Amino acid sequence: MASVDDDLLDAFDERTGRAAVGLWAAPGRVNLIGEHTDYNDGFVMPFALEQRVRIAAAPRDDGRWQVSSLNQGSTESFGADDLRPGMSGWQAYAAGVVWALEQAGHTIAGADLVLASDVPVGAGLSSSAALECAVLTTLADLNSLDIGLLDRARLAQRCENEFVGAPTGLMDQAASIMCTADHALFFDCRSYAADQVALDLSGAGLELLVLDTKTPHALVDSEYAARRASCEAACDVLGLAALRDIDDLDAALGRLADPVMKRRVRHVVTENDRVRQAAEALADGRIRALAPLLDASHASMRDDFEITVPPVDLAVESARAGGALGARMTGGGFGGCIIALVGTGEASGVAEQIGAAFARAGYGPPEHFVARPSAGAGRIS
Numbered sequence: 117m118a119s120v121d122d123d124l125l126d127a128f129d130e131r132t133g134r135a136a137v138g139l140w141a142a143p144g145r146v147n148l149i150g151e152h153t154d155y156n157d158g159f160v161m162p163f164a165l166e167q168r169v170r171i172a173a174a175p176r177d178d179g180r181w182q183v184s185s186l187n188q189g190s191t192e193s194f195g196a197d198d199l200r201p202g203m204s205g206w207q208a209y210a211a212g213v214v215w216a217l218e219q220a221g222h223t224i225a226g227a228d229l230v231l232a233s234d235v236p237v238g239a240g241l242s243s244s245a246a247l248e249c250a251v252l253t254t255l256a257d258l259n260s261l262d263i264g265l266l267d268r269a270r271l272a273q274r275c276e277n278e279f280v281g282a283p284t285g286l287m288d289q290a291a292s293i294m295c296t297a298d299h300a301l302f303f304d305c306r307s308y309a310a311d312q313v314a315l316d317l318s319g320a321g322l323e324l325l326v327l328d329t330k331t332p333h334a335l336v337d338s339e340y341a342a343r344r345a346s347c348e349a350a351c352d353v354l355g356l357a358a359l360r361d362i363d364d365l366d367a368a369l370g371r372l373a374d375p376v377m378k379r380r381v382r383h384v385v386t387e388n389d390r391v392r393q394a395a396e397a398l399a400d401g402r403i404r405a406l407a408p409l410l411d412a413s414h415a416s417m418r419d420d421f422e423i424t425v426p427p428v429d430l431a432v433e434s435a436r437a438g439g440a441l442g443a444r445m446t447g448g449g450f451g452g453c454i455i456a457l458v459g460t461g462e463a464s465g466v467a468e469q470i471g472a473a474f475a476r477a478g479y480g481p482p483e484h485f486v487a488r489p490s491a492g493a494g495r496i497s
C-alpha cells in the first residue's frame with residue numbers, strides 16, 4: 117500500500133481513536149474536449165486524473181456523520197436534522213451526498229470520514245465532484261447499496277445542483293465515477309451512452325500537459341449560470357428542448373436576433389461537432405488529429421462563448437509558440453487550467469516557456485503536471 121494511504125489510515129486512528137474499515141477514492145478530471153455542452157444535452161470527453169480525493173472511513177452507531185479534511189485542517193459533524201440545502205463550507209459536499217442518497221430513498225447510517233485530496237482546488241479539475249463522488253462511493257459501500265455507476269454520478273450531480281446550489285451539468289461526476297484507466301470517456305449527456313475510448317498518449321509519442329494558470333475564479337459562478345441561462349433562452353426562441361437538437365446551424369442562427377445569443381449557440385453546436393470528431397479520431401488511433409480540434413475549441417470558447425480570460429489565452433498562445441501541437445482551456449472557464457498536447461518529454465519545456473511569458477506579462481507563476489488517464493472512483497483497500 118502506498119504511504120499516502122498509510123498516512124490517511126494513521127490520521128483516521130488519531131482523529132477517531134479507532135481503525136478505519138477501508139479506504140476509498142474518487143478522481144478529479146481533465147476535460148479533453150466538450151465544454152459547456154453537458155447541460156445542453158451534448159457530448160463531452162473527459163478523462164480521470166491520478167489526483168484524487170481519498171477517504172478512510174468507518175461506521176458510527178449514533179446516526180451522525182463526522183467529516184475531517186486533512187487539507188482544510190478541520191472536522192465537521194452533522195446529523196439528519198442538519199441536512200438542509202444551502203449549507204455552506206466544504207462539508208456541504210459531503211452532507212449533500214448524504215442528503216441526495218436519502219432523497220433517493222436510501223437509509224444512510226452515521227459514519228466517520230477522514231479525507232485527503234491532491235486534486236488542485238479552483239483549477240477547473242473538478243475537485244468538488246471528486247469530493248462528492250468519493251463520499252458517495254464510500255457511503256454506498258458502508259451501507260451496502262446497490263447503485264449503478266450512472267445513478268451514482270447523477271446522485272452526486274443532484275448534491276451539486278440542489279444542495280450546494282451550483283447549476284452544473286453531469287460531466288464532472290460522470291467522469292469521476294465512470295472513467296477507466298488509459299481511456300477517455302466519450303459521454304452523451306442526453307442518452308447517457310458512455311464509450312471508453314482508448315487514449316494511449318505515450319504510444320503515440322505524446323503527453324498531455326495540464327497547466328494551472330492560478331487565475332482566481334472570481335466570476336465563475338455568476339458567469340456559468342449566465343451562460344447556461346443564455347443557452348436555455350436560445351432554446352425557447354428556437355422551440356427546442358436543447359441546443360443539441362440543432363441540425364442546421366446557419367438556419368438556427370438566422371432565427372436568432374441577439375448577436376450574443378448567436379455566439380453562444382455557435383459555440384455549443386460547433387463544440388459538439390468537435391467532440392464527435394475527436395471521438396472518431398481516437399477510435400481510429402489518430403491521436404494527433406486532436407490538436408486542431410483543441411485549438412478550434414479554444415478559439416470558440418474565447419470568441420463565441422467568451423469564457424476565457426487574458427492569462428488563459430496567453431497560456432494557450434505560449435504553449436503553441438513553445439511547440440505544443442494544440443492547446444485549449446479546460447473546465448468551466450474564467451481562469452483555471454489549460455491543456456496542451458505535446459511530444460513525449462516536452463511538457464516541462466513548454467510549461468517553462470509559458471512561465472516565462474507569464475513573468476513578462478506580470479502574472480504569477482503557473483503550476484503544471486503531466487496528466488495520465490486513470491481509473492474512476494472505487495475502493496482502494
Ligand code: GLA
Binds near residue numbers: 155284286
Ligand atoms: C463545470 C461544470 C460541468 C461543465 C463544465 C463546462 O466543470 O461542473 O458540468 O458544464 O464546467 O464544460
